[in-house]
Amino acid sequence: MVTQVLSRADAGQVTTTAILAVAEVSFRYSLSRSGRPWTIERASFDVAPGEVLGIVGPNGSGKSSLLKLSAGLLRPESGIIRLAGQAIGELSALAIARTLAFVPQEQAHEFPFTVAETVLMGRFPHRQAGWWSMGMEVEREEDLAAAHRAMVEADVVELADRLVSDLSGGERQRVMIARALAQEPRILLLDEPTAFLDLSHQIEMCALIQRLVNERSRTVVLVSHDLNVASLLCDRLLMVKDGRIYAHGTPAETIRPDVLRAVYGCDVVVDPHPQTGAPRVTLPGHSVLGG
């Protein structure tokens, strides 16, 4: 049954217009724990322009590694990843950064940078300074304009002069997204955009991602441990188990009790979301009652 899901999705997605194409990629950390040689094994998927692809799976299944491979931050041991048709391994970090933006799950903020300064860092791949600038080059008008646009989009304009270290988790996450938008990328990769956020900030973040996709028809790949968030946001889902893509399809095709039992090894209740009809996952009642 699962293989049916897989083959259907594969057949539908092998296109030449893919922004990101991951083909037969395998990867392992050099000091991999014994018993599980591959962190990612023979993963293949495509991302078409304007779609939202979610990568979900249990902790340690390799979802974040898959995202980092796609971002060119990790090098696959075999297989190939193409970004807008070009092999990512042959592109410089600068060339990748002009096409693809990566938002990490969490990052250090020990240094007192303001929000505006942080967002302007997203302009780095587009700035071309000669050696004569001695590292003292100034922001060009177009960099400032791009940063401002990104801040409007991520709704952080009001925070421009605040220090990132003083912001709440939700605000900080929006600043990171603004910096990614300032790169003017064709595709955005988000690692757990709603992790560590409370309910209201989760709703805000989901609304922001939806806005990015609907109003600007951006392409987004996101990793989430929250199946309900993924179900609401994503057009397609990859379900990763032990480094392999176990299922691949729309939320309705993949978020099913039988697939979830196979991937997560537990029984859950799946019913349609009362407003959207998208599948919704709930813990079974007996898990609380201890039955």
Place this chain on the structure above:
Amino acid sequence: MPNGQATPLSSTAGGPPVSGSVMSPVVAGWARTGAIVTSRRRWLVLIGLLAASVVVVLVSSCFGAARVSGRDLLAALLQLGTAGHIDGAVDETTGAILFQIRLPRVLMGFLVGGTLAIVGATLQALLRNALADPYVLGVSSGAALGVAIAMLLGIGTMLAVVPVLPLWGFAGGVMALMLIYRLAQSRGRLPIHSLLLAGVILNAMLTAVIMFITSIMDPARSAGLMAWLMGSLTVQNWSGLAGIALYVAIGSLVLLHQAPALNLLTQGEDTARSLGIDTERIKQRLYVLTALLTGAVVSVSGMIGFIGMLIPHAVRMAIGSDHRLLMPASACVGGIFLVLSDTVARTAFAPAEIPVGVVTALAGGPFFLYLLLWRKDRMV
């Protein structure tokens, strides 16, 4: 958004991007509130600091075991500037004190202090840790060991040319730096406590080896080595000063060139890479440059501690983290700080001198402890 509802972007939703004409007031607002460092602000700060540096250098030249009056100093400088010599402006002894002893030493202090501060700022960004310092981390000790070995082998006295000792210092410094990075790294992060602990251990080991070297040297030379180790700014001659100035100036300029990359490196390696930095190459380059500069500075002035930590940290509190301003500003403030410390070292117990490393450690150590004890939130 008190209830978590995302506000619709009425001004931009679906519309064209904000145009340039709308931008300028926004950017003006950013400049006004200090959200970004504008080039105007950068130049104002740097010109102010340079002016302060000149004043401090000149005033400090008047103080020491023998006082020189400000009028004599200005008269001599004026004569030097207009006639090209100082004959007649001041008496011979004053001229000799000023131009053979005082000014070279003060300028060397400025050079060493500025370099240590710029190296500290670089290490802090590189290790993503606002308390990193070449002295605390053992890089200075590594450089000192390299220089001590060179002295033991008689290389320094044998050739007596400037580039040799700095290179030995560089070799020691780069090894210490590589070691400290490997020691402190755990799962891609460099937690402050493992970094400091690794520095303490490395320092203890390297110091032990240096002590061993001094103990097997003949007493006359080991005394000189000890005096140098404690941090001293004695300058042999102007050409020695010029040599080290050239070396340090080139290194600092190359380092300054990496300021935008350093900004990105503070955000973590994955982020820096995803923003277009070839992190491995930049890191290697920065390690080599910081070790080169530390080696050079240690070879002429010994172990002068805490400037590399104290100055960039304090400057960052005042003007923010943008390395394009932070690095040159730290260089000026570091230079000023060491010149003033050395003035204290010369005058506090005149005619006896205390090692300038003692003065900077006594000023910087408490600040370090303060940060460690009461500002934990800033440095996890």
